[in-house]
Amino acid sequence: MGFDPIRAETRFGFGLSPRIAPPTGIEEMLDGVRVRDEMARRFPIEPFDEFRARIAERAISRKASRSEDMSEDARAAAKARQKAISRKAYRDGLGWMRQAMLRRIETRTGFRERLAAFWGDHFTAYGKGAVIRAGTGPYLEEAVRPNLAGRFEDLLIAAVTHPLMLNFLNQDRSIGPNSVQGRNKPGRGLNENLAREVLELHTLGVDGPYTQGDVRQLAELFTGLDWTPQRGALFRKKAVEPGPETVLGKLYGGAPRIAPVLEVLRDLARHPATARHIAWKLAVHFVADQPENDLVAAMEARFLETGGDLPAVYEAMLRHPAAWAGPGNIKRPIAFVASSLRALDAAPAVLSPWGYKEINQNLRRPLMRMGQPWERPIGPDGWAEEDSAWTTPQGMAGRLQWALSLPELLGQAGPDPREFVEVALGPGAPESVRFAARAAESRREGVALVLMAPAFQRY
16 A cells, blocks of 8 residues: 555644645655745744743742842732743743644644654653743744754754753753762752653663663763753753763763763764664554554664654655555544644634633643643653553543534534535545434534544544
8 A cells, every 4th residue: 555645644644624635645745844834934832942031030030039138019029920920921831732733723734743743742841840831832843843854863962952851851950970060069969860761762762772871871971961041051061070971882071061962962863773763653653553564674774874864764654555554543632633623624713812711621621631631741751652542431531522512612513514524534434434424413413423433533
């Protein structure tokens, strides 16, 4: 089996649209990854470089609210300002959620949006703190989206050294025990979180050829990576553990500089175990929980041949017959919501006026009931890929409840279910779904029946 326009949009994008034609070939899908990011232009999300100014402003207000040199009224005003900054960041974060959904609904390059979601999950990060908790969207905008069509090593460096990742994995608290700062601040020391996740999740994989010694040495090499709200990412020489470090048998460093950190990340990005791990993760996400070995091997080979050129790896996947065969994975809740909105042609004119209350009620809370809170995976390994994680009774009940309410949320009577079947599933829609749509007692129920059909629930 080879390219199919319906599967191109449903398996590798965010579903069919009544208004936007599916791609006509694999080259068009790949070109869609390389062209200008039109969705980011139309539905902007604040980049982190701008967002961190909010964190700095709140820190100033927090300090003022605790200053004994200020009057009681001034401290109260500073405390109120501190709360207002946090509240606005939370509400803006909900607005960025709406923007991300609109990108999925309106895109003509669905594969690009799916890749952005995949890599955002691979490099899971969210902030720990009142304002920075809303920073995932800005982080993805700055570190992930610009690197979808480059080399894996550039994406790796952008994500791993980003302020949000450093905050998420406590790297901004890591100090070499024998560094200048370590000797002056004995209460602080080495934190191995970032090093462990880089090896286990981001590059080599959980079964990769590394030891606890490699984790420790990489963590010592990473000392110095830091950030501040005022300056962004930076490198603190006085926090660096003295001496060279050995990672996977290679010696790095010897002087407190950023260059050895970038060198080790590039080496890890080009490692054969990384090629296998990334190929496997992409195949699992886009094709099946247990992808064919031949598919993974073809993608792995292209990764190694091209030095981790991501479009080459994507092409190897898309040109392999196994990528187009089989039933496909169960959609995660976010993909289910996005593809449902896309099938119903939820226009920007409808969603854009939604304020934080409507977004919270219509998107955020339903996703929580379905089991996938927006930008809040349980751990640094991101969301589960296994179908069993998304077919729980509670999760499916949440999907049904939301599907039944969807036309009303969009201010629609709902389309004729008999016509909606083909809009949502294409001309090859199963006869069982067509029959259910014909037999529905109302448009609302008919739409929900189509959205809850196994054929729509799978990519």
